[in-house]
Amino acid sequence: MKTPTSIRELGWLDRTGAKVCSLAGYPRYRRECLRGVVPVRGEASTAQTQEELNQRMSGYPRNHVYRIVHGRIVPGFRLYERLRIVTRIYPDPIHSFLDIGCCRGFYVLDAALRLGCPRAVGIDVHEPFITTARDAAQYLRVPGAAFHYASLEDVSGTPQEFGGPFQVVMLIGTYHYLYWGSSLCSTAYHSHEEILRRLASICTHQLIISARFTMDRLPRDIQTTRPEGHGNETYTVEAFLQSAEKFFHTHHAGYLGVYPLFVMTKRT
Numbered sequence: 001m002k003t004p005t006s007i008r009e010l011g012w013l014d015r016t017g018a019k020v021c022s023l024a025g026y027p028r029y030r031r032e033c034l035r036g037v038v039p040v041r042g043e044a045s046t047a048q049t050q051e052e053l054n055q056r057m058s059g060y061p062r063n064h065v066y067r068i069v070h071g072r073i074v075p076g077f078r079l080y081e082r083l084r085i086v087t088r089i090y091p092d093p094i095h096s097f098l099d100i101g102c103c104r105g106f107y108v109l110d111a112a113l114r115l116g117c118p119r120a121v122g123i124d125v126h127e128p129f130i131t132t133a134r135d136a137a138q139y140l141r142v143p144g145a146a147f148h149y150a151s152l153e154d155v156s157g158t159p160q161e162f163g164g165p166f167q168v169v170m171l172i173g174t175y176h177y178l179y180w181g182s183s184l185c186s187t188a189y190h191s192h193e194e195i196l197r198r199l200a201s202i203c204t205h206q207l208i209i210s211a212r213f214t215m216d217r218l219p220r221d222i223q224t225t226r227p228e229g230h231g232n233e234t235y236t237v238e239a240f241l242q243s244a245e246k247f248f249h250t251h252h253a254g255y256l257g258v259y260p261l262f263v264m265t266k267r268t
């Protein structure tokens, strides 16, 4: 397989085409989200709860912004752009789903609500995100969605406690934190093989992953705190894919933003 490292490998026409498709599709998608909704005059407290929740749905990260409108979830444009690409990859039907670094829980809620996934779980190490996601799930009365303040270490240690193992495991924009650690979670594996081994142990079918796989794309705090020279040779997309081969068949499925998107099927 040719190893894609940069979105520059995509032609201008492909990138523009994807953007145009998203721009054209977004209004229709919003309409679909709200189809059949009859705004009813609810109690003032319900409207207030919805508004309070929506205030917590914006801010960092900007590509995970959504709103609750009359009991439905409506992604912001940047989140919709990603959702459009990612959900095309999901198996149909989707039985169980884990989002690692789930943020405010949009993908988990979407899997449970729109796609009817009976066991959709999100984990994150930033407690306010988990609280917001739980509050949204409770407000929307989503059956089958659960959120945990937990790390990969926790879930791979006792998967059953979190509803695992999972048919689909998703990891978007979070891999570099697992590899290098962060102020939110000091566990740093410093090993593609160790991370992938743990992911494979909680995944029965498909791993969806998009990440910053090159040193120059890492957040500044990681770049400045990593030991001198560490990772120059090991933190590369090639090294990642080589380790992945032990556990998964890998397919390059395009890009999320500028980062490569891989769909990985578990080896049997």
Ligand SMILES: C[S@@+](CC[C@H](N)C(=O)[O-])C[C@H]1O[C@@H](n2cnc3c(N)ncnc32)[C@H](O)[C@@H]1O
Binding pocket: 061, 063, 064, 100, 101, 102, 103, 104, 123, 124, 125, 126, 129, 150, 151, 152, 171, 172, 173, 174, 177, 178, 182, 184, 185
């Ligand atoms: C760039 S955001 C991506 C959010 C979401 N996956 C998305 O694509 O919209 C990274 C997320 O990973 C979470 N995170 C950071 N370190 C983590 C860790 N060790 N385990 C689980 N989540 C982590 C952050 O709290 C944040 O929600």
